[in-house]
Amino acid sequence: MKSHSSTLLAEVRSFRQNHPDVRYVDLIALDIPGHFYGKRYPVEMLEKVAAGGPLKLPQNAVLLGVQGGLFKIGDYCFNDGDPDANRRLVPGTLKPVSWESQPLGQMLITSDGTQAPIEFEPREVLAKVLERLHHKGIHPVVAFELEFYLFDKQLDNGLPQFARDPLSNDADDQPNLHIERLSRFSEVLDDMAQTAKDQGIDITVITAELGPGQFEINFGHLDDGLRAADWAALFCRSTRGVALKHGYRASFMAKPYLQFPGSGMHVHVSLYDGAGNNILAAHQQQPLRHAVAGCLELLPHCMPIFSPNHNAFRRLGGTVNAATRASWGFEDRDACVRIPESDPRNLRIEHRLASADANPYLVLAAILVGLEHGLDAKREPIAPLNDDRNSGTDFPLEMLKAVRAMQHQAVLRDKLGAEFVDVYCENKRQDHLAFQQEINAREYRWFL
Incomplete structure (x- = not known):
């Protein structure tokens, strides 16, 4: 001490x-x-x-x-x-x-x-999961990817406006993946990247995403899961601050536009033993299949974590690469669990379901519990999307159903902590009910 x-x-x-x-x-x-x-x-x-x-x-x-x-x-x-x-x-x-x-x-x-950690604190929940995995000789390596939108700083009657293109001063209202958009918004994006680096965050790839004013930032791989989640959390804070300084709003809201793609939190996870061997690649990748099966089995019960609010559920089944069923596949971005092409040393899963505004500590904890459960249970997964485009299992697409599916799931109560699960589910239930306690203009327009 x-x-x-x-x-x-x-x-x-x-x-x-x-x-x-x-x-x-x-x-x-x-x-x-x-x-x-x-x-x-x-x-x-x-x-x-x-x-x-x-x-x-x-x-x-x-x-x-x-x-x-x-x-x-x-x-x-x-x-x-x-x-x-x-x-x-x-x-x-x-x-x-x-x-x-x-x-x-x-x-x-x-x-x-600390001497008496708070059982439902997100960072503590992840810390316990990582500690248990380390005792089992399993050492995760993790990398986050975060998508976000830039908006004009001023709202229009509470609604977001497209970010202004600094080159033309016109609204950046055309969805595209053009590299030129990185140049046009380079001043704010460069400041975001440098500010993140000043916070100790390893920023790697910056991508102009499909939505207007939408971008993605990738972080480096870390063998410290807590620090990887720290990076994701701190990046959200600094990015919002830097955007305001440049006359924009940055938001990690899951689905700000119904007609354009939502923003996701993609998490890459590989697992290594104490000697540095990739556990997922052993025995002709059989552990990979077991781990995928565990992820998919628990995924329907983790939806309040992956989609933590009403808006996040709007993202599912959207215009691009957002599934409505628990699925997996090799090099398939329509899958919830994607296996990127890699050599055996770097074999990993990419979990693509969580929304960008989800809690990174809890998202990573839920993913790791799914992998752990799969390695313990040693079950075969359903067919990958590469073999069957209709493969997949249903998961809840509404918060109250999702909370019911999570609260009494035995593996989650054991691996994430029963006290955390109860507290988290009630928090989400109460938040959702509070959100419903407002009559908006559309409701009056339809029913008055």
Whole structure:
């Protein structure tokens, strides 16, 4: 513990030396809906925390709904006295914030690794899954890909407007994959990439996607699943900030336009043993087939994680590469679980179902539990789409059905934690019901 504190203290002192104009640091963590919460600390107080001082925030901050409200979930929030819970600083995440008007820093905090971790904190859920896999001699290597849209900074009666093409000042309203769009939006995209790199995130490929103002960013592969999910979470925060600085809105909303493709979170996962051998490639790739079978078996029960809100379900079965059934295939982007072409050393799955606004910690945890379940059960998967274009199993396409399918699934309750599953499902149920408690203009137009 002393060595750990010394490392953190050295990190804080180095940061202060390199950024003497920074007076405050945002200490942030991801809640269940995938939003950051936290506190803004004077940088001198951060030294005390790094040296071993207490860092406490309300436990129930993790339970906030999409709009920030608290729901009654068991005894949490209203019958538990709203207790504080210990957090710790995540080493290596103290970085400058360049998109605010004043000099600022930020650093991730978490309850995992504390004396009493919060069972339903997303990062803690993933940490437990990774720890169990490591005890089994399974070491995941992970890479995220995130799609997002750029919009004009100003909304039109609450509705998004197409981003303005900096070259012509016209709306970028034509869906295309042209490389020229990267050049036209290079100023904001380059700033996004550089800002992410300043946060310690390994940005690799940038792609102009099919939707107007839609782009995709790929991250490097990591043998640290927690850090890979950290990267995805931090990228969303910095990208929104950089976009505003350049006169745009950046959004990871799953389906902002019904007529254009939605935005997904694609996750590449390979599994290695302690000697560095690719587990999925062994025995003529039989473990790969078992792992795929496990993913597909649990996928219908993980839909509240992969599609975490009403809008995310709109993305499924959309115009491009968004399935409505649990399926797999080799080099097939219509599949939920795609097997990219690769050599045995790099054999992996690409899980393509999650929406871009899903919680990256929970998405990765659910995928890994599916792989683990498949390796344990050793079942054969259904036929790949390459052999049968109609292959696939149904999954819920509406939140309340999805919550019912998740809440009582025995493997998920065991592998993700029963307390987490109950809390998460009730959070999603309450959020969905709250979303329905508004009559919009269309409803009056149809039925008044």
